[in-house]
Amino acid sequence: MTQDSLKNLNQPTDRIAKQGKTDRLFTSSYICILAANFLLYFGFWLLIPVLPFYLKEQFACAESIVGLVLCAYTVSSLGVRPFMGYLYDGFPRKPIYIAAYIVFTCIFLGYVLAGVLWLFIFLRMLHGIAFGTVTVGGNTLVIDITPSARRGTALGYYGLTNNIAMSIGPMTGLFLHDHQVPFDGIFFCALGSCVVGLLMASLVKAPRKEPTKRPPISLDRFILVKGIPASIALLLLSVPYGATTNYVAIYAREMGLDVPTGFFFTLMAVGMGVSRLFAGRFVDRGYVTQTISYGFYLIIAAFILLSGCETVIGWNATVCAWIFFLVPFMLGVGFGTMFPAYNTLYVNLAPNSQRGTATSTYLTAWDVGVGIGILSGGVIAEYASYGKVYMFGSLLCIISMIYFNRVVTPHFQKNKYR
Numbered sequence: 001m002t003q004d005s006l007k008n009l010n011q012p013t014d015r016i017a018k019q020g021k022t023d024r025l026f027t028s029s030y031i032c033i034l035a036a037n038f039l040l041y042f043g044f045w046l047l048i049p050v051l052p053f054y055l056k057e058q059f060a061c062a063e064s065i066v067g068l069v070l071c072a073y074t075v076s077s078l079g080v081r082p083f084m085g086y087l088y089d090g091f092p093r094k095p096i097y098i099a100a101y102i103v104f105t106c107i108f109l110g111y112v113l114a115g116v117l118w119l120f121i122f123l124r125m126l127h128g129i130a131f132g133t134v135t136v137g138g139n140t141l142v143i144d145i146t147p148s149a150r151r152g153t154a155l156g157y158y159g160l161t162n163n164i165a166m167s168i169g170p171m172t173g174l175f176l177h178d179h180q181v182p183f184d185g186i187f188f189c190a191l192g193s194c195v196v197g198l199l200m201a202s203l204v205k206a207p208r209k210e211p212t213k214r215p216p217i218s219l220d221r222f223i224l225v226k227g228i229p230a231s232i233a234l235l236l237l238s239v240p241y242g243a244t245t246n247y248v249a250i251y252a253r254e255m256g257l258d259v260p261t262g263f264f265f266t267l268m269a270v271g272m273g274v275s276r277l278f279a280g281r282f283v284d285r286g287y288v289t290q291t292i293s294y295g296f297y298l299i300i301a302a303f304i305l306l307s308g309c310e311t312v313i314g315w316n317a318t319v320c321a322w323i324f325f326l327v328p329f330m331l332g333v334g335f336g337t338m339f340p341a342y343n344t345l346y347v348n349l350a351p352n353s354q355r356g357t358a359t360s361t362y363l364t365a366w367d368v369g370v371g372i373g374i375l376s377g378g379v380i381a382e383y384a385s386y387g388k389v390y391m392f393g394s395l396l397c398i399i400s401m402i403y404f405n406r407v408v409t410p411h412f413q414k415n416k417y418r
Contacts, residue, residue: 038164
């Protein structure tokens, strides 16, 4: 066999080896950004179920005021995200991401020093701005540093770090609160987590991003116009999610359900983790809208069951407890199935030069719904009950599913880039 023949014979093997190297997912940068995201969200989730108790015990706030204060975080976060999409698309991404991470970390120390409600609200709003900035940057950098052929899987694992943080953070926060640890101690735990996360984030090697020239006035500088229909469906879906993560511990206490509510978040995270093991693969095979549609059924059923807990506990507390802990697993599987698919949907509707805008539009829509859920949940609970909050949420999810199947899916198939 001639030397040329041997060379030609080896070419397919060389191409496969080169492609395998190119498609390698778990690089050092990807592992570092996974760790940075986990530690960021651990600090975030550590406070989520504790803050309603903090506001009630420290400042004697009513439910509606609690909802208003907690909503300030989400409102400020969503207010800044469209601008961050433009910023991340037009300038080097990692420096902006690191700067936002630093601000997010330092504000935990500010909570320790805040002795009056108005100062706490101000810090909460500033924290929301930093959170909105750093999360857009993290999601966008993940897309930059991972191969496009494995984008769904990469986003799935990236989101899984949030889910793991959700399983540990709220349970840890409630455990510390139940064991009489001062709120300042809980704030310092969140601070320590984010300091280590900041170190991990600094080790991420991001590709060089050249500044992108844009027209002076253009709507797509701030939002992905083609993503508006998907944003409407996502907004409706996130309303009950916001009410659940912020009020479910109080819901259980007011029902008189004597269970460790921290496990609610753990089971939700377990469900998300299980679903992300296969959801990302379905997305990589092209089943984007189909994957989202499947998630709706579990989510709707879960919110109906959660709303019914306040009725069931009246005749059997044990059955109510079983339902109460079945619900988060169902929610976890449903949302875990949908999250990587929804993120990919936005990215596929955008050209490569608008990845930051696509990500910010996705997260902005989610934040709007979560903010509405927090605010409306407190008001509805004050005048009715938390059970009615979740029944209202299930109706919104039904409307979202119908709109997604009839409007968003055809729109995506017609306008997608890839």
